[in-house]
Each structure stands twice: as structure tokens, then as C-alpha cells.
Amino acid sequence: MNQNTRLQFNALSAAMAKQYGVEDVTQTFAVTPSKHQEIIAATKEKIDFLDKINTITVDQQSGTAIGLDASGMIMGRTDTSANPRVPRDPTSMSGTDYNCTQTNSDTFLSYAKxxxxxxxxxxxxxxxxxxxxxxxxxxxQIGWYGESEAATTDPNTYTKGEDVKKGWLQKLREQYAENFLSEGTTPGEIRIGLGVDGGANATDFKNLDLLVNDVKQMIDTEFEDDEDLVVIIGSELLGYEKAKFYSDHGNTPSEKSKIEDMQVIGTYGGLPAYKTPKFPGRGIVVTSFSNLSIYEQNGTMRRRVKDNPDYDRVDTFQSQNMDYVIEKLGKMAAIEFKNVKLWNEATSAWY
Known part of the structure; x- marks a missing residue:
């Protein structure tokens, strides 16, 4: 690196050392819990979705999910002449377990950059x-695509982080399969679109409204009327529905205006609809944002900055123990995005 870059790098290292209260950032150091919280807060400011869901710091590496949503019956009475009043926990444990394991975020910047x-x-x-x-x-992205936890991950093969951690969808697949729609009438496929009545090209759901409504019905009865339920829909499905709406109503000024104002994306199946970053293009999830959590273990965030002249670069090593948690499994339902097929009217075929 040139002289000016060296001065900037030294200033950056000194600023980091001051920020984290350490003498030397080239030696591995642990981030304090208070600084950890500051990093979480700063990250939420950058990504709106992370501000909607929970990022929870825990002291234990593993345990039972905290369960932040209050539910159940707490109103009642007790004949205190015979028995004492017994309080109930409105945030009782859901039974979902978490296990925070080390996850690395190691990067480098070349001297040239x-x-x-x-x-x-x-x-x-x-x-x-x-x-x-x-x-x-x-x-x-790992929260939506993660399926396993490899000892050594392979980002070239698993480009969406499928082998880093088990994310929310994978945990629903494994732990609450009754709320996970994997196929319709055709084995291994969920068909959306007009299709052809009967036969090999029959459809499962003529439009997204019908599919979202069916997914919503999978939510446990205890949560089905909760006002914080939303549907998260993939961009490819929204684009497919929008294109169909254009085709059917694009020449009607009032209807075209609704498309341009994004009103057609406002609700599906009676639920507020949202797009989130890195969500599967053909995915659908019904839940509440407060039901999705990322758990991070206190005291496990570690960092190190290394000047690496052997490769003409500066390496930054960062790790922390973390896990993905569905607070209440019964309050989430989803479809297998890998199995979704859409109807192409031009070719009269599923793709």
C-alpha cells in the first residue's frame, strides 16, 4: 500500500482500538456486551427487515427460546379462602431450542482497493x-436458505449460505412439518396460475390470494386471528402476479394506477404483504415479524485486523456464536419455494 493508505490504515486501526477499548486490534480481542449491542443497533439502521425482527443476546450457548410474544389465558379468579392465587407466565417457553455456534465473517481488502x-x-x-x-x-440470506451446518463451509458450491446454519425455513421443515406445504396435487410441485382444468396441466392455486389464504389456514388456531400476522412474498411471485394484472387490466386507467402505486402488493389472502431482502423469489411465509429471531451469545464476538503483505492485502477476522429461532413454531407457515411452478400462458406449460 502507498504512504497515504498506510497512514489511513494506521488511523483506522487506532480508531478501532479506541472504539473497542483495546490496545491493539491486530491481536484477537473480544467485543464487550455493550459494544455488541451498539453493533446490533447500527446494523438494524441499515436493513429495515432486521429492525422488524428480534436480535436477542443470550448468556448461555444453548437453551430454550425465550418466547417474546404474550399468549394464552391469564384472566380468571381464585377462591382465596381455599387456595392462593397462582400467577401465569404470559410468555411461557415455546419448547423451541437454540444452539449458538461460531459463525465467521472474515473479509479482506487488497492494497490496490x-x-x-x-x-x-x-x-x-x-x-x-x-x-x-x-x-x-x-x-x-442464511435465515431463509440455510439448511445445514458444515464444519467447513463451501461458498462456491452453496452460494446462498445453505451450509452455514439452519435458518427459519429449515427449522420449520424439520420441527413443524405440518405447517410446511411441500406439494399440491402433483407430487413435488406447487402450481400457481390458470393451468388447464383437469389432467396433467391442472393447477393447485389460480392466484396468489388463494395460495396465501391456504398457507394462513395452516397457522395454529391459537394464533390465526393475531393482528400482527403478515405474509412475506418472493419477488418472482410478485412479479408474476403483477404481470398478469397488467395483462388483464393494464388498459384500464384506474386499474393501471393501482399497479403503479403498488396497491396490488398491499394485501394477499387478507394479510399485509411484504418483500424482504434475500428472500427466495418463489417463497411465501406467513408469520409475525416478532416470531423470527436471531440469537447471539454474549461475549463471543471476536475481531482481529491483520496486515498481510504476503498477499498484498489487509485481513479482517470476525466471529460470533449465533443461531436462528422461530419463537412459536405454530405461528409460522410456509411453502417449499423449490417446488413452485408457474403457468406460462404463451407456451401452455409449467416452468
Whole structure:
């Protein structure tokens, strides 16, 4: 790196050391719980979805999910002449377990890239913000796509982080399969679109409204009327529905206006509809945002910055113990996005 970049790098290292209260960031150090909370708060500011769900810090590496939503019957009375009043826990444990394991977020910046950015006054914030945002997006993506936990992950093969951690969808698949729709009348397929009445090209759901309504019906009776239920829909399904709406109503000014104003994406199956980053394009999830959590273990966030001249770069090592949690399994329902087929009217075929 050139002289100016070296000065900037030294200033960045000194600023990090001051921020985290350590003498030397080139030696592995543990982030304090208070700084950990600051990092969580800063990350939520960058990604709206993370601000909607829970990021919970826990002291134990494993245990039973906290269960933040209040539910059940707490009103009643007791004949105190015979028995004492017995309080009930409105946030009783759901029975879902968590196990926070080490997850690394290791990155590097080449000297050449650092030389290109070093002249900018906000050099330090550019580096920190870009990495922080990418870590946040990775967390979300693994939450939707994660299926296993490999000892050594392979990002070239599993480009969406499928082998990093088991995410929310995988936990629903394994722990509450009755709330996970994997196929319709055709084995291994969930068909959405007009199709052809009867025969090999029959459909399961003519539109998204019908499918979302069916998914909603899988929610446990205890939660089916909760006002915080939402549906998260993949961008490909929304695009498919919007294209169909254009085709049917695009020449009607009032209807075209609704499309442009995104009103057609407002509700499906009677639920508020949302798009989230890194969500499967053909996915559908019905739940509440407060039912989705990321657990991070206190005292396990560790960092180190290393000048690596052997490779003309600066390495940054960061790790923490974390896990994905569905607070109440019965309050979530989803479809197998891998099995969704859409009807192509032009070719009269499913794809």
C-alpha cells in the first residue's frame, strides 16, 4: 500500500482500538456486551427487515427460546379462602431450542482497493459500513436458505449460505412439518396460475390470494386471528402476479394506477404483504415479524485486523456464536419455494 493508505490504515486501526477499548486490534480481542449491542443497533439502521425482527443476546450457548410474544389465558379468579392465587407466565417457553455456534465473517481488502479509496475523507466509514451491511444481508440470506451446518463451509458450491446454519425455513421443515406445504396435487410441485382444468396441466392455486389464504389456514388456531400476522412474498411471485394484472387490466386507467402505486402488493389472502431482502423469489411465509429471531451469545464476538503483505492485502477476522429461532413454531407457515411452478400462458406449460 502507498504512504497515504498506510497512514489511513494506521488511523483506522487506532480508531478501532479506541472504539473497542483495546490496545491493539491486530491481536484477537473480544467485543464487550455493550459494544455488541451498539453493533446490533447500527446494523438494524441499515436493513429495515432486521429492525422488524428480534436480535436477542443470550448468556448461555444453548437453551430454550425465550418466547417474546404474550399468549394464552391469564384472566380468571381464585377462591382465596381455599387456595392462593397462582400467577401465569404470559410468555411461557415455546419448547423451541437454540444452539449458538461460531459463525465467521472474515473479509479482506487488497492494497490496490485501499489505495483507490484512501484519498476519501470518510475512508474509515466506507470500509466499516460496507462490511457491516454485507454481514447483515448474509445473516438474512442464511435465515431463509440455510439448511445445514458444515464444519467447513463451501461458498462456491452453496452460494446462498445453505451450509452455514439452519435458518427459519429449515427449522420449520424439520420441527413443524405440518405447517410446511411441500406439494399440491402433483407430487413435488406447487402450481400457481390458470393451468388447464383437469389432467396433467391442472393447477393447485389460480392466484396468489388463494395460495396465501391456504398457507394462513395452516397457522395454529391459537394464533390465526393475531393482528400482527403478515405474509412475506418472493419477488418472482410478485412479479408474476403483477404481470398478469397488467395483462388483464393494464388498459384500464384506474386499474393501471393501482399497479403503479403498488396497491396490488398491499394485501394477499387478507394479510399485509411484504418483500424482504434475500428472500427466495418463489417463497411465501406467513408469520409475525416478532416470531423470527436471531440469537447471539454474549461475549463471543471476536475481531482481529491483520496486515498481510504476503498477499498484498489487509485481513479482517470476525466471529460470533449465533443461531436462528422461530419463537412459536405454530405461528409460522410456509411453502417449499423449490417446488413452485408457474403457468406460462404463451407456451401452455409449467416452468
Amino acid at each position: 485501499m489505495d483507490a479509496w484512501a484519498h476519501k475523507k470518510n475512508f474509515k466509514s466506507i470500509v466499516a459500513e460496507q462490511i457491516r451491511k454485507l454481514i447483515a444481508l448474509n445473516k438474512i
